Amino acid sequence: MSAHAAVARRATIKDVARRAGVSMMTVSRVLNREAFVADATRATVERAIRDLNYVPNSAAKALALTRHAHRIAFLFDTPNATILGDMVSAVLEEPARPEIRLTFMRVRGDADLGATVEALGNQGVQGVVLSPPLCDDVRLRIVLARAGIRFVAAGCSDVDPGFSAIGIDDRRAAHELTRYLLELGHRRIGLIAGHARHRSSTRRRAGFEEALRIFDMSPDDRLCWQGDYSFGTAIGIAEQALSMEPPLTAIFASNDDMAAAVISVARGRGIAVPRVLSVCGFDDSEIARMMSPQITTVSQPLGAMAAWAVAQLAGELDAVAQGEEPVIRKVLLEHSIAYRGSDAPPPGIDAVPASSSERQTR
Template sequence: MLTDNETRAGPATIRDVAARAGVSHMTVSRVMNGDARVRPETRAAVQSAIRELRYTPNSVARALSKGVHHRLALLHRFPNLGTQGEFLVHLLAAARDHHVDLAVLRVSSALEDGAVVNELRDTNVRAVILAAPLAHDTELVSMLREQGIALVAVGAARAEMTIASVRIDDQAAAASATRHLIALGHRRIGFIKGDPAHASTMLRLNGYREALEEARLPFDPDLIASGAYTYRSGLDAAEQLLGLPGRPSAIFASNDDMAAATMAVAHRQGLVVPSQLSVCGFDDTEIATTIWPALTTVRQPIQQITAAAIDLAVRQLAGDASAGAIQQVFEHSVVSRESDGPPASGNGDDSEAGRG
C-alpha cells in the first residue's frame, strides 16, 4: 500500500481500467481515441474507471509511431553493480514495456558530475533515474535540471528532497526487523550501519533504536559498528561486534552483503548460525538465498519500485508536470529464513556461551 496520494502498489494499466469498467482493453483504447461508435454508457464507465485509477496513458509509446524516441538513463554509485541484478533486470523490463531505451552510467564521485551530464546531453537522454545516494548530490541535480532532464529518485529520501521518488520507509522497515529479533528473545542486538553518504543509513539506525525503545531495551553504542554497504566493510564490522566482551546474540546488518560477511566471520570463529548467533540483513538481494544458511532479511518490492520509477519518468516526458513531485512509498516485509532463531541463553545475552 502506498502512503501518498497514489493508492495502488504500482501505476494503473489499460487492463486495470478495462477490469474496473467491465469491458475489454480494446474498448478502453477506443474510448481514449474518441471512437464515436462506443455506446455512451460504456464510454462513461470507462471514463469513470480512468478517473478512479488515475490512469495515465503511455504517451511515450504513442509517440514512437510518430518517430519520437525517448532515452532514459540510470545513474548509480553502486559499489558492486553485480549485486544489483534483480533491480537492473526489472528496471530494464519496465523500460522495455514503455518502449524507451535505458542507459546505465556510473558516477563514481562528484568530480564526474559535469562529464556525466554532458554525456547525457550529447546522447539526448531526457529523463534520469537516480539511484541512492545520487539524489542528494545537489550539484548533480542542479546541472540535470538546467538541461531540462526529468528526474526520479530510487531509494531512501531526506525530508528536503523535492524530486519524484519511489522507495520504502527505511526506518519502519529496520524497526520491523529489529522487532522480529526482539520477539525471538534477543536483548543484545548488534547493528552494522551503512555508508554515511546514504540517507538510508541514518534512517535504518533510527528504526533499530525505535524498536529498542519500544521494548524498553537500552541503547548501547558499543553494539553499533560502521559499515559501507560492502562485503569487506561487513567483515570488519562483524569482527568488531563479535570481539566484544559481551558479544551480541544477534546482528542486524543494514544490507545483505554486510549480513553475508557477518555470517562468514561467525563461521570462521566457530559460531553456529543461528543457534549461537542470529543474523538479519536488508534488501533481499540474490545473495540472501545463495549463502548458507539462507538469510533472514527485509524485502523491498523491487519489481513494483522499478516499474513506478520508469512510469514517473515517462509521465514527465509526456508532459505530466505533477509526476515530478510524486513521492511513492511502498510496503516492506521481513522474510524469516534459516539465519535467525532464539538466543542460546535465556536472557538473550550469549556473550561466551556456545563458542565452538
C-alpha cells in the first residue's frame, strides 16, 4: 500500500506495522515510548509514522500518557498470528478511555504461572484480558483469581459465573459446518481437533460428532486427530489423514491454520481441493482468505470480542475502585459460515444441498 493511499483513508496502526515490517504491538510500544525496543526498530517505526502521517486518536494518546490509569494486560499465546493481529488491531483502533493503560504479554502454555503473576504484579497490572486459547486455561484462571487479579475472557463461551466472558457457541458452529459437509454428500470426513487442554476444542468436536449422529453415523476415532491449533503440527497430521484408505473426501480442521496446512499437503500430493477433497476451518482469520482456494470456515467477530473485553474489564475495575461489586456479564455473539472455494460435493456426487441457496458469502 502506498503512503498516499493510506493517508487518503486515514492511516491505521496496522498500516504503520505493515510499512515498518513489524508487529502492531511493536508499533504500540514505540507510540507509548516503552523500553526494550531496539533503536533501529524504533527509528523504522517512527519513519513509517511520518511517511503515513499516522496520528493516534486523542484517547489513545491519553492512554499512553495517563499516570493514574487502570493497568490492563492483554495476555496471549496463540499460534495463529493472524487471529492475534485481528484482536490487537481492534483493541488499539477502538476509541479508548483515557484512564486505561494497556500492555501486551505472551504467556506460553508451559509457562511458570507463578512467575507470570509476579511479572504482572511488578508492572502494577490490575486486570487482564485472556485471549484464545488462554481464555480456556482453567489453571491460569485459578492462579489469577488467587492473586486478586481480575480477568475477562475473550473468545470464550464458558458459563462459569465467576468472570465475564464473550464468545460464540463453538458446538453449534461446528455442528452447522459439519452438517453442511454431510448435506453435500460427504461420508468420509476427518476431524483435526484443537489442543486437548482447551475447552473450545472439546466443544467443536462435540458439535462435529453430534452432526454425524443426526446422519446415523457413529464417530470414528480413526478419523480424528489431536492437533494443537498450529500449522506446523497439522502438517504431520495431514500427511497421515491423506494416507487413509479408503481416502477421506473432506476434512474439518478446528481452526484455519490447520485447514491451511491440510490444503498445503494436499497440493503437494496432487490432491485437488475441492474437486477431490473438501477442507473447512474455523475462525475466519486472514489465512483463510489468503489461501488458494480460499477456505470455507466459521466466522466469529474476534475483534469485537477483544474490544468488548477491554471495555468490560475497565468497567469492573472502575466499580472496584469505587468500592462497588462489579457486574459479571456473559455475552454470546452470533457466528456465520463464510462459504468460499474449498468445499464441493465428493467425487461422483453432483447434488447440491437444499440449503445452498441460503449460503452467505463473505
